[in-house]
Amino acid sequence: MDHIPDTLIVGTCVLVIFYIINKFRNRKFNEPPLVHYKYPIIGHTWDYCADVENFFLKCRKEYGEIFSIYVHGSIMTVVGKELCHEVFNSKDASFKVAFEDKIPVARILGLPLNYMTFTAEIAKCVFNDQMLSFLEKTQRTLYREVNASIGECEEPKIIHNLRPVIFSIVSKVVTNILVGDKLFQDKELVNIFASFSNELYKLLHVPEYLGFIHPWIFRQSLILRFRFGGRKVKKLHKTVIEKIKPEIEERLRQEREYGNSWKPPVDCIQFLLDQPGVDKKNVDYVWISGQLLAATFASMSTTTSSVTNFLLDFASRPEYWDDLLEEQETFNPNDKFDNLDQISKMEKLDSFLREVFRLSGNIFSLVHRVTGPELKFSNGYQLPRGSDVGIYLKNVHHDSERYGPDPDEFDGYRYLGKNSPASKVSRDFLHFGMGRHACPGRNFAINEIKMLCGILIKKYKITIKSKKRPPNILFGGVAFTNPEPLIFENRVKA
Numbered sequence: 001m002d003h004i005p006d007t008l009i010v011g012t013c014v015l016v017i018f019y020i021i022n023k024f025r026n027r028k029f030n031e032p033p034l035v036h037y038k039y040p041i042i043g044h045t046w047d048y049c050a051d052v053e054n055f056f057l058k059c060r061k062e063y064g065e066i067f068s069i070y071v072h073g074s075i076m077t078v079v080g081k082e083l084c085h086e087v088f089n090s091k092d093a094s095f096k097v098a099f100e101d102k103i104p105v106a107r108i109l110g111l112p113l114n115y116m117t118f119t120a121e122i123a124k125c126v127f128n129d130q131m132l133s134f135l136e137k138t139q140r141t142l143y144r145e146v147n148a149s150i151g152e153c154e155e156p157k158i159i160h161n162l163r164p165v166i167f168s169i170v171s172k173v174v175t176n177i178l179v180g181d182k183l184f185q186d187k188e189l190v191n192i193f194a195s196f197s198n199e200l201y202k203l204l205h206v207p208e209y210l211g212f213i214h215p216w217i218f219r220q221s222l223i224l225r226f227r228f229g230g231r232k233v234k235k236l237h238k239t240v241i242e243k244i245k246p247e248i249e250e251r252l253r254q255e256r257e258y259g260n261s262w263k264p265p266v267d268c269i270q271f272l273l274d275q276p277g278v279d280k281k282n283v284d285y286v287w288i289s290g291q292l293l294a295a296t297f298a299s300m301s302t303t304t305s306s307v308t309n310f311l312l313d314f315a316s317r318p319e320y321w322d323d324l325l326e327e328q329e330t331f332n333p334n335d336k337f338d339n340l341d342q343i344s345k346m347e348k349l350d351s352f353l354r355e356v357f358r359l360s361g362n363i364f365s366l367v368h369r370v371t372g373p374e375l376k377f378s379n380g381y382q383l384p385r386g387s388d389v390g391i392y393l394k395n396v397h398h399d400s401e402r403y404g405p406d407p408d409e410f411d412g413y414r415y416l417g418k419n420s421p422a423s424k425v426s427r428d429f430l431h432f433g434m435g436r437h438a439c440p441g442r443n444f445a446i447n448e449i450k451m452l453c454g455i456l457i458k459k460y461k462i463t464i465k466s467k468k469r470p471p472n473i474l475f476g477g478v479a480f481t482n483p484e485p486l487i488f489e490n491r492v493k494a
């Protein structure tokens with residue numbers, strides 16, 4: 001007890017030192033205006049956490065297209081519709097580096113810091129390029145999992161929190177592509193991938209208060225969660241390796257025995273094994289296990305949120321039900337997706353989805369770190385190396401110059417005939433980012449989402465008790481899906 005006053009004094013001194021360092025950092029750059037604040041150290045943290053929407057509106061009104069705020073002990077620059085593309089297209093700004101501070105996947109899994117470059121290759125070369133070869137098994141898994149997790153609803157069935165249900169369906173599809181048909185039968189392995197992705201997703205909800213002392217301390221607190229206790233990552237790697245090793249050894253044996261006549265399976269494990277530089281006599285199983293686990297996060301949580309948002313919108317907008325059902329019956333009359341063209345013809349569903357994504361409620365996200373000597377904007381402002389700059393998404397997605405006089409209005413057919421499919425990125429639609437690092441898994445994701453939504457539309461009448469679209473829940477600038485229950489009832493066939 002005697003130490004408490006000393007600890008308080010030392011703690012306060014540390015806070016003040018970091019505050020001074022931040023306040024008087026390199027000023028030779030023409031940096032964007034820092035929004036005025038009253039209380040040192042706390043800065044704008046309260047305004048940001050309590051009502052980010054109105055806080056940003058006020059800042060933009062007063063300071064214009066670019067401004068900086070002081071939140072959780074760090075300065076963050078905010079850009080909207082005019083300048084966002086300059087961030088995405090700049091070689092001097094990196095989403096990956098800033099993201100690693102928020103969700104330290106590389107450090108948790110013991111992967112090199114540039115691991116995401118590899119995940120991007122997996123997304124492009126396996127998920128996207130091999131999409132056609134995954135079509136049949138993806139639909140098989142989707143039908144089976146919808147039946148297993150929602151099932152027959154002769155009587156109306158209330159599902160209280162839809163997200164975990166959708167997550168379970170999506171995680172099965174993804175795991176099949178990661179590990180192939182044989183390992184996919186292993187329920188424990190499937191669960192490991194799903195729960196790891198879910199644990200990472202939960203990190204998005206951890207308050208960043210430790211950032212007041214230093215961002216490093218916040219990051220360490222996240223990593224420690226995976227070093228000790230139930231989430232222990234060493235144990236995770238060990239179990240994954242135990243599962244994948246015999247399969248990999250068998251594949252390598254067959255490759256040696258049959259040479260060029262051996263037809264390798266199409267999945268992420270094989271893609272990783274075939275990378276130049278991989279020593280097949282001495283396989284680095286920790287690296288393979290880490291890459292597979294890393295890919296779960298990029299592909300599962302994002303897709304789950306998108307489908308859950310779709311269902312919340314669909315259930316509360318009955319005016320679209322007949323039309324979207326008719327489209328399903330036209331393009332998928334026999335409950336069988338034979339080719340990708342059949343999915344791309346579902347243009348109404350596609351347009352509806354794009355509108356769901358645009359209005360999903362995100363205010364601020366996609367933070368990038370300046371990794372070059374500076375990030376210079378066309379309006380003359382500069383950000384020095386190490387600065388963070390994020391995107392004011394609400395300003396982009398609710399822009400009346402682009403989306404008309406009522407940009408907050410939901411118009412499910414807004415994009416019909418406009419050559420703007422849901423997977424198309426642009427300066428005014430950032431659900432998948434844009435520019436050099438736009439999501440490389442988006443074509444796969446949209447096809448998977450359209451298949452799953454189509455199955456649900458055809459099988460069930462889906463309603464919501466309140467009959468209104470419940471708003472998503474904001475945490476910082478990011479919107480999380482509302483857990484309001486939905487009601488599923490078997491559709492009576494005409």
Ligand code: HEM
Binds near residue numbers: 127298303306440446
């Ligand atoms: C609806 C589902 C998805 C959404 C909303 C989504 C969204 C995003 C966003 C916003 C980014 C940042 C883009 C940028 O910096 O410009 C991104 C990057 C990425 N996504 Fe997705 N994504 C989805 C599905 C997937 C899937 C299925 C994969 C497959 C593995 C994937 C793999 C990646 C990878 C590897 C990156 C990093 C790309 C890079 O830095 O070059 N995503 N995604």
